[in-house]
Amino acid sequence: MQLAMHLHHLLYVAAGSPPGYVNNVYQLHIVNLGALAYGLAAIGPGVGIGIIFGKFMESIARQPEAQGRLTGFLWIGFALTEALALIGIAVYYFLK
Amino acid sequence: MNHVLALGAAQHCGSNSHVLSGCGYPSPSIQDFYFRPLFSIGDFHFDKPMLLVLLTTMIVVGFFWAAFRKPQLVPRGIQNIGELGILFVRDQILRPQLGKKGDNWLPFLCGLFFFIWVNNIFGIIPILYFPATSRFAYPAVLTAMVWILYMGIGIWKQGPIGYLKSLAVPAGAPWWILPLLAPIDFLSNVFIRPFTLSIRLWANMLAGHVLLLVFALATWYLLTWSYELVFSAASFVVLVALTGLELLIQLLQAFIFTILTAFYISGAYEPAH
Numbered sequence: 001m002q003l004a005m006h007l008h009h010l011l012y013v014a015a016g017s018p019p020g021y022v023n024n025v026y027q028l029h030i031v032n033l034g035a036l037a038y039g040l041a042a043i044g045p046g047v048g049i050g051i052i053f054g055k056f057m058e059s060i061a062r063q064p065e066a067q068g069r070l071t072g073f074l075w076i077g078f079a080l081t082e083a084l085a086l087i088g089i090a091v092y093y094f095l096k
Numbered sequence: 097m098n099h100v101l102a103l104g105a106a107q108h109c110g111s112n113s114h115v116l117s118g119c120g121y122p123s124p125s126i127q128d129f130y131f132r133p134l135f136s137i138g139d140f141h142f143d144k145p146m147l148l149v150l151l152t153t154m155i156v157v158g159f160f161w162a163a164f165r166k167p168q169l170v171p172r173g174i175q176n177i178g179e180l181g182i183l184f185v186r187d188q189i190l191r192p193q194l195g196k197k198g199d200n201w202l203p204f205l206c207g208l209f210f211f212i213w214v215n216n217i218f219g220i221i222p223i224l225y226f227p228a229t230s231r232f233a234y235p236a237v238l239t240a241m242v243w244i245l246y247m248g249i250g251i252w253k254q255g256p257i258g259y260l261k262s263l264a265v266p267a268g269a270p271w272w273i274l275p276l277l278a279p280i281d282f283l284s285n286v287f288i289r290p291f292t293l294s295i296r297l298w299a300n301m302l303a304g305h306v307l308l309l310v311f312a313l314a315t316w317y318l319l320t321w322s323y324e325l326v327f328s329a330a331s332f333v334v335l336v337a338l339t340g341l342e343l344l345i346q347l348l349q350a351f352i353f354t355i356l357t358a359f360y361i362s363g364a365y366e367p368a369h
Contacts, residue, residue: 072188079352083292086299093126093302 034092041088048081121317124309129231129302148228152214156207185209185354193358194365201361208238209354212297216346219305220339227346230301232294235353239294242357247286250364262367293356300349304342311335 056074060067133141163178171179185206190198212229219227229235250259263285264278311334318328 072192075348076352076355079296079348083296083299086303087292087295089303089306090295090299 034094037091038088041091042085045081045085048084049078052077052081122313124306124313128306128309144226145228145231145234148218148224148226149215149234151224152211152218152228155214156210160206160210181210182206189351189355189358193355193362195362198358198362201358205354205358208357209350212238212353213347213350216301216350217343219301219308219346220342227301227305229297230305232298235294235297238297238353239290242293242360243290245357246360246364249361253365254367258367259364262363267367289360293353297349297353300345304338304345307338308335308342311338 052074056070059070131143131145133143134147135142160178163174167175186202190202190205194201215229216227218224254262264282265274266277266281269277311331314331315328315335318331
């Protein structure tokens with residue numbers, strides 16, 4: 001099935017694309033799959049980053065003198081969680 | 097037909113705007129990350145990201161050479177700033193992960209941190225305006241270096257079987273879950289770590305550059321000599337705010353790459369307790 005799809009795509013590209021044909025097998029008529037992929041990928045890290053910063057604020061409210069030690073972990077946790085959302089952005093460019 | 101209507105509308109509005117001239121918004125695409133070569137020697141094309149990386153190397157090496165050429169016990173002048181940089185890497189990155197006896201790694205980690213940071217900063221410096229780390233080759237090579245380092249040191253210090261055990265068995269796991277956990281943990285440590293390390297840096301810089309491009313192009317595209325200039329001005333304000341955000345993200349990504357490198361190297365020396 002994948003092979004047939006790719007062959008079909010190659011033949012069209014070689015022949016010069018007829019009008020109305022989307023020149024990229026990863027785009028349906030209505031929706032660009034790369035953009036949809038990013039939208040879905042951003043859900044998890046959105047919740048995760050909210051949790052991280054929320055816990056940070058909560059723990060400083062409980063014990064203000066821990067702020068110095070916790071700030072380091074805050075940024076490390078933020079970057080590790082954000083990485084997954086950004087892999088979603090990069091997927092859009094993979095699929096182009 | 098649409099073209100004629102659009103031109104008619106532009107003349108009727110009496111403005112010179114791009115929006116109505118029929119040409120669409122030039123949205124940033126993957127083509128913005130490909131550059132025509134500055135010069136070519138045979139098949140080797142020298143383009144703008146290569147020039148930027150060379151410039152980064154010269155800046156980093158030149159700065160630290162100038163700062164520590166004649167080191168004094170009481171620092172004067174540029175040695176102050178050089179010491180600020182090195183002490184930041186030593187106290188925030190190296191000491192928490194590798195401890196005092198890991199001080200031998202300071203030159204490597206310092207060079208890594210400043211190389212990535214200066215490369216990232218070139219994304220917001222005028223005329224340059226391109227973070228070379230947004231081309232995947234550069235984070236990939238840095239990650240390959242780090243991977244070879246932590247695998248090599250692990251195999252050297254703990255022996256192949258000992259390092260395999262350290263990679264596959266997380267500390268404190270009960271024995272009955274190991275058949276499920278060990279392959280996952282092994283894959284995670286050996287393959288997922290370099291993957292996420294390189295992609296984290298690369299995708300952050302790619303996304304940041306694209307965001308800045310979107311709003312810069314929108315500022316240009318919406319320029320029109322009527323009251324609608326407020327749209328272009330709003331886009332410009334967002335561009336300035338995003339540049340500030342990019343400053344933070346660039347420093348943060350360089351810091352994260354370096355601190356994770358230190359963490360992986362420390363995990364290679366001794367198994368995680």
